[in-house]
Amino acid sequence: MTDPSTGSQTQGPGAEGVRLQKALANAGVASRRVVEQYIVEGRIRVNGRTVTELGTRIDPDSDLIDVDGTAVQLDVSKRYVMLNKPTGVVSTMKDESGRPDLRRFTKDWPERLYNVGRLDAETSGLLILTNDGDLAHVLAHPSFGVTKVYIAKVEGIVTAQTISTLLKGIELEDGPIKADKARLLDSSATGKGGSSLVELTLHSGRNRIVRRMMAAVGHPVSELVRRQFGPLHLGTLPAGKTRELTKIERGALLTLSRQESRENE
Template identity: 85%
Template sequence: MTSEETTEGVRLQKVLANAGVASRRVIENYIVEGRIRVNGTVVTELGRRIDPENDLVDVDGVAIQLDVSKRYVMLNKPTGVVSTMKDENGRPDLRRFTKDWPERLYNVGRLDAETSGLLILTNDGDLAHVLAHPSFGVTKVYIAKVEGVVTPQTIAKLTAGIELEDGPIAADKARLLDVSKAGRDGSSLVELTLHSGRNRIVRRMLAAVGHPVTELVRRQFGPLHLGTLPAGRARELSKIERGALLTLARQDAGTPAEALPEEPQETQ
C-alpha cells in the first residue's frame, strides 16, 4: 500500500487523475478554486482522501465516474427487436447487441418492438433504476411519421393537453417537421418531447388527435443524442456523455430503491 492509499482512503488528486479528469497538478488547482465537490460538499483541502467505491465526486457540477467496472452503452435499437435480454417467446431480443462487452448489461427502460432508436444498456443498477423511474421524469424526444397532414392546431392540442383513457397528458414540446421529408403519401413528421413514462404514450397521443403512428424513433434520452449511430449498432458513451448521464441520475439519488419499478413499461 502506497503513502497515497491508506485505510482512510485515497488522495482525491490521484483518484481524479486516474479517472482521466486532468493531471494531479491541475486537479490541485481545481481544489484550491473550489471546483470539486465530494458527496455534495466543496473540497478545499489538498490532502483530502476519499473512498472511490462509495464517495460521489463532481467537477464544475459534472459527475465523475470513479467505478471503472460500470459500463454505459448507447444502442440504436432497430424495429422488430423486443427490449429484453431474453424473450420467452423466441422473438429477437437485445442479447445480440451486448456480445462485445464482458459485463452483463441491462436495458434502461424499454422501446416497444416496432419503435426504433436510443436505448441505454448498462450494468449500473442504481443509475438504471433512477432513470427508468416515472417520477424522475427524464425528457425523451421522439420523431413520429403519422398518417394525414398535421395542422398547427393539432400541435397546439398536443402541448395544451389531451384526455386519454388513463388520464390527461400533455407534451412538453411538439413541432411539425418538414412534411416533404415524410414523403408524398399524405403523411407528416412530428417531433414530440415528453417526460412521461406511461405505456405506449406517444402512439396513443397521436392516435387520439387523429394521426396514427406508422413509424417511430427515439432520438434523445435525457442529455444523450442518437446522432449518426446506425440502426442495430451500439457504442460506449464518451466521457462527456457519461458525465452528463451520471449528473442527471445523481440529482435524484435520494429516491428509495424500493420505490422503483423492477420492470419498466414500454413507453411508446
C-alpha cells in the first residue's frame, strides 16, 4: 500500500517481504513478542509512517525503519567500530609512503572496514570505521556538516577576547570560518609563555581547520584530540583501542545519517 502523505511503500499483511517483527528481532531490537507490542503501541515507523498492523511486511533491503524515532539497521552484516586513533597514524587503509596506517586496527574484524573521514597524523581521537558505504558518505562529506568537538592544547594564554573572535569568525586563505562553540578549559603560565586548553565545536570538514584557526589567532596547536563526532563520544576508550558501537550509539548515528540525507536531497 502507498502512504498518501509521503508516497512511501508499506507492504500489507498479504504482500511479499518479511514480517516487521521478524526483521526487527533479527536486527537485535527486541524479541518478536516485544516488537509486536511496540507495533500495537504505535512506536514503529516504516519509511516515516507509523504502522500498527501486526501483519505488516517490509523489504529489509529498501525500507527504512525507526523505533521511537531512532533508526534501525536491518542489515546485520554492517559493522560500526569506534577507534581512538593515536598520533603518528595516517587516516588511510594503505599509505604509499609506508607510514603507520589504519590496517593494524581493522585486521581483527572479519569485514573490510573503512574510515569515515580523516584525522591528520598528528591528531588523535575519535574515528569511525565501518563497511556501511552509504553512512560513511553522508557523515564524511563536507556538505553535510556533522558536528565535531575537539580539545586543543595551544601555545600561550588564551583570553576571553580570543574566544569571542573564534565565535565571531576569522578569515583564512580558503574563506571565512567560525566556531559553533568555543570555550577555555584551562590555562597555565610558564617561563615560556604558558599554554591553554581550548574546546572547539565545529561542523566544518575543511582540512586541518582547528590548527589553522588557532594559528590565525596567535595560538599554535601543540596537541589536538577529537572527543566527539556527531552523537558519539570518545569516553574512556584508550588510545589505539577499538570497540563496536553500542545499539544506542548505532541507532543515533544512523538517525543522524538519515536526517542529513533528507535535508540535503
